[in-house]
Amino acid sequence: MKYRSTAGISPDVSLEEAVVKGLAPDRGLYMPEKIKPMPEEFFRRLPSLSLQEMAAEVAQNLFGEDVDPTLLKELTEDAMNFPIPLVKVKEGIYSLELFHGPTLAFKDVGARFMARLLGYFNRENKDRLVNVLVATSGDTGSAVANGFLGVDGVRVFVLYPKGKVSAIQESQFTTLGRNIEAIEIDGTFDDCQRLVKQAFLDKELNEKMMLTSANSINVARFLPQMFYYFHAVGQLMAAGADTENIVVCVPSGNFGNITAGLIAKRMGLPVKRFIAANNANDIFFEYLETGEYRPRPSVQTIANAMDVGDPSNFARVLDLFGHSHDAIAAEISGATYTDKEIAATLKSTLETEGYQLDPHGAVGYRALEEQLQPGETGIFLETAHPAKFKETVEGITGKEVEIPERLAAFMRGEKRSVEMEPDFTAFKNFLLSR
Numbered sequence: 395m396k397y398r399s400t401a402g403i404s405p406d407v408s409l410e411e412a413v414v415k416g417l418a419p420d421r422g423l424y425m426p427e428k429i430k431p432m433p434e435e436f437f438r439r440l441p442s443l444s445l446q447e448m449a450a451e452v453a454q455n456l457f458g459e460d461v462d463p464t465l466l467k468e469l470t471e472d473a474m475n476f477p478i479p480l481v482k483v484k485e486g487i488y489s490l491e492l493f494h495g496p497t498l499a500f501k502d503v504g505a506r507f508m509a510r511l512l513g514y515f516n517r518e519n520k521d522r523l524v525n526v527l528v529a530t531s532g533d534t535g536s537a538v539a540n541g542f543l544g545v546d547g548v549r550v551f552v553l554y555p556k557g558k559v560s561a562i563q564e565s566q567f568t569t570l571g572r573n574i575e576a577i578e579i580d581g582t583f584d585d586c587q588r589l590v591k592q593a594f595l596d597k598e599l600n601e602k603m604m605l606t607s608a609n610s611i612n613v614a615r616f617l618p619q620m621f622y623y624f625h626a627v628g629q630l631m632a633a634g635a636d637t638e639n640i641v642v643c644v645p646s647g648n649f650g651n652i653t654a655g656l657i658a659k660r661m662g663l664p665v666k667r668f669i670a671a672n673n674a675n676d677i678f679f680e681y682l683e684t685g686e687y688r689p690r691p692s693v694q695t696i697a698n699a700m701d702v703g704d705p706s707n708f709a710r711v712l713d714l715f716g717h718s719h720d721a722i723a724a725e726i727s728g729a730t731y732t733d734k735e736i737a738a739t740l741k742s743t744l745e746t747e748g749y750q751l752d753p754h755g756a757v758g759y760r761a762l763e764e765q766l767q768p769g770e771t772g773i774f775l776e777t778a779h780p781a782k783f784k785e786t787v788e789g790i791t792g793k794e795v796e797i798p799e800r801l802a803a804f805m806r807g808e809k810r811s812v813e814m815e816p817d818f819t820a821f822k823n824f825l826l827s828r
Contacts, residue, residue, distance in 0.1 A: 395459045397424040397613060400713040409460040410515045413508070413614045414524065416607035417594040423709050424613045430455055431662045440624065441631035445478055446471040448628060449621040453507075455661065456617055461514060469510040474503070478622050480629040480773070483749045487762060488635075489776045490626045493752075497566055498779035498801060500619070500651065501537035507618040508608055509541040509548075516547045525825070526550045527593055528608040529586035531647060532559045532699035533778055536566030536804075538608040539574045550608070551825070553577045553586040556813070558694055558701070562782050562801055569807025576811035577824070582692050584703050585816035592818045599822055610650025611706050619654035623663055626773050636771050643669040643762040643774040645754040646678065647700035649707035651775065656714055656725070666770065668726045671761035673697040676730035678705060683728075685719045696733045696786050697753040699778065729761035736760070737790045744791050752780040752787065 397412040401422025407415070412424040432455055440448065453470040454463065461469075476495045480488050495502030516522060526548060528538045535552040542550045552567045556578045568576040579586050590607060593599055610616040623642065630637050642665050644652040652670055659665050672679050673695040681687045689704035715721040731739075740756040743749055751759055758774035766772045780787045781797045788795055797805075814820055 396427045398427050399423070400425055400709045409457060409613070413512060413515060413612065414604065414606050415594075416605070416612045417591065419595075421591070421595065423611050423706065425710060425713055426456070426613070426617075429657060429660045431660075437662065437664070440628040443628060445621070445625050446474050448624055449474045449618075452621055452624055452661075453618070457511070461511070465514060469514060470507065473506040473510050473618070474621065476502070478625055480626050480633075481749075483743070483747050483759070486766065486770070487759070487772045487774070488626075488630070489749065489755065489759070490622060490773055491776050492622060493776065493779035495537075496800065497533070497536040497540050498782060498798065499533035499537055500622070500775065500777040501533045502541070503621060504610070504615040504618050504650075505534075505537035505541035505608060508612060508614040509545055511614045512548060512606075513545055519547070522547055522604060524548050525603050525605050526608045527553070527590045527605055529553045529583060529590045530559070530567070531555070531583035531701050532563045533782070534609060534699075535559075535576075536563055539567035539570055542608070543570055543574060544572060548573060549828075550574045551577060553579055553589060555582050555586060556580050558582065558698060560698070560783050560786070562784065562797075562805060565804040565807060565809065566801075568809045568811045569804055571810060575828070577821075578811045578813045579816050580813065581816035582703075583701055584692050587704075587706065589816065589818055589821045593822065593825065596822060599825060603825060609706070610648050610653075616650035616654050616707065617657070619651055620658035620661070623655045623658040623665070627663060627665070630771065630773075636769075637664060639666045639770040640664060641667055641669065641762065641766060641770050641772045643671055643758045643765075643772065645697065645700055645758040645775060645777055646670040646672055647675070647702040647705065649678070649705040649711060651777075652726070653707045653710045653714070656711070660714070669761050669765055670726050670728050671757045672728065672730040673700045673736065673757055674730065674732055675701055675703055677703060678708065679728035679730040681719070682723050682726070695736070696783070697736055697757055699754055700757070727765060729757075729764065731757055731760060740787065741790050744793065750780050750787070750791075750795070751776065752778050752783055754778060
C-alpha cells in the first residue's frame with residue numbers, strides 16, 4: 395500500500411519510507427492511500443478473539459501488503475503481550491485500562507509495535523543507523539524509550555519540557571542510557587515538537603543523519619492504536635452488553651489516539667460517535683464551536699500529557715473528513731475542563747464509584763458522564779496508571795496511591811539528561827555532534 399501526505403504535494407511513498415521518514419517533505423503527515431474495511435466475519439468472531447489474535451488480523455489488514463505475513467503476526471503478538479481490560483465503572487460506562495503495559499501508559503501499544511516494525515525494515519540494513527526523534531509531554535517519551543531500548547541500528551533522542559512532566563514520567567526515559575538520550579528543553583511541549591519538526595525539514599541534518607519520529611505523526615505509532623478500540627468492542631460483545639449505540643470518549647492532546655479510533659470506525663468498528671475531551675488546552679473544542687482552528691501556546695495543567703496547543707494530528711482529522719467542519723462536528727463532540735473540574739471528578743469518582751482515575755482519565759470520564767444519552771453505552775480511555783501522577787492524585791483524594799514495582803525501579807535509576815534552550819541551532823549542533 396502507498397502512503398500519501400496530507401499536504402498533497404510530496405509523492406506517495408511505501409510503508410517503509412513512511413515509517414523511516416516520519417514526516418513528509420512537504421510537512422504533511424502520511425496517511426494510507428485507502429482504508430480497507432475488515433470483513434463481516436471478523437466482527438462475528440471478535441468476541442472470541444484474544445487481544446493478540448485480533449491485533450494480528452487488524453495488522454494484516456493495515457500492513458499485510460508490505461510485511462511478510464508470518465513475521466508481521468510474530469511482531470504484532472510480541473508487541474501486544476500485555477492485557478488491556480475493559481472495566482465497568484458504573485451502569486453504562488466502562489473504562490478501557492490502557493496502563494498495563496511496560497511503562498503503564500497507552501503509548502506502549504504504538505511504541506512497541508513501531509519499534510518492532512522498524513527493526514523489521516532494518517533487518518537487511520545492518521549498517522543503517524536510524525535516529526528517532528520524539529517530543530513528549532509525558533508518556534510518549536517513556537513508551538518510545540522503553541520500546542526501542544537496545545534495538546540494533548536505532549538511537550532515540552527524547553525531547554521533553556523542563557519541569558512539566560511528573561518525576562515518575564521523567565525517570566522512565568532519563569535513567570535508561572544505552573541507545574536512549576534525554577534532552578531537557580527549557581520551554582513547553584510545543585517547543586519540543588517544533589524542534590523535532592524543524593529537524594526533519596533541515597537539509598544538512600537529513601544528509602548526514604537518517605531521522606524519523608516516534609511521535610504519533612509516524613504512521614507506525616498511531617495506526618496500531620486502533621487495536622484497543624477493536625478489543626474494547628469485542629469485550630463489550632463478549633460480556634453481552636448493548637453494542638448498538640457505543641460512544642467512545644478519548645482524552646485528547648496531539649489527536650493521534652482519536653484519529654486511530656476514527657480510522658477503526660472507517661474499517662467497520664461499530665462506534666456511534668466519539669467525544670474528544672480536552673483540558674484547558676481547548677483548541678479543538680474551539681474549532682468545533684467556531685469552525686476556526688487557532689493554535690496557541692499550550693498551558694500547563696494537571697493532565698499534562700494533553701498540554702498541546704497545536705495538535706499535529708488535526709491535519710489527519712481534516713484529511714479524513716475532507717476538511718469539512720460540519721462532517722467533523724457530526725462525528726465528534728468536544729468538552730473542555732479546568733484543573734479544578736478535573737480534580738473534582740477524580741475525587742468524586744473514587745468516593746462514589748470506588749474507581750481511581752488518573753487526571754487524563756478523569757477528563758474522559760467527566761465528558762462521557764455529561765454527554766452520554768439514554769440507550770448509549772460509553773467507553774472512556776484510561777490512558778495511564780494513577781501512580782504516574784502520584785503527588786497530584788494523592789493531593790486531590792487524600793488517599794495513598796501504591797507505586798507498582800515497574801515504576802519504582804525506574805525511580806531508583808540515575809537521571810541523565812542534557813539541558814537545552816528551545817533553540818533550533820543549538821539542537822541541530824547537538825545532533826550533528828552525536
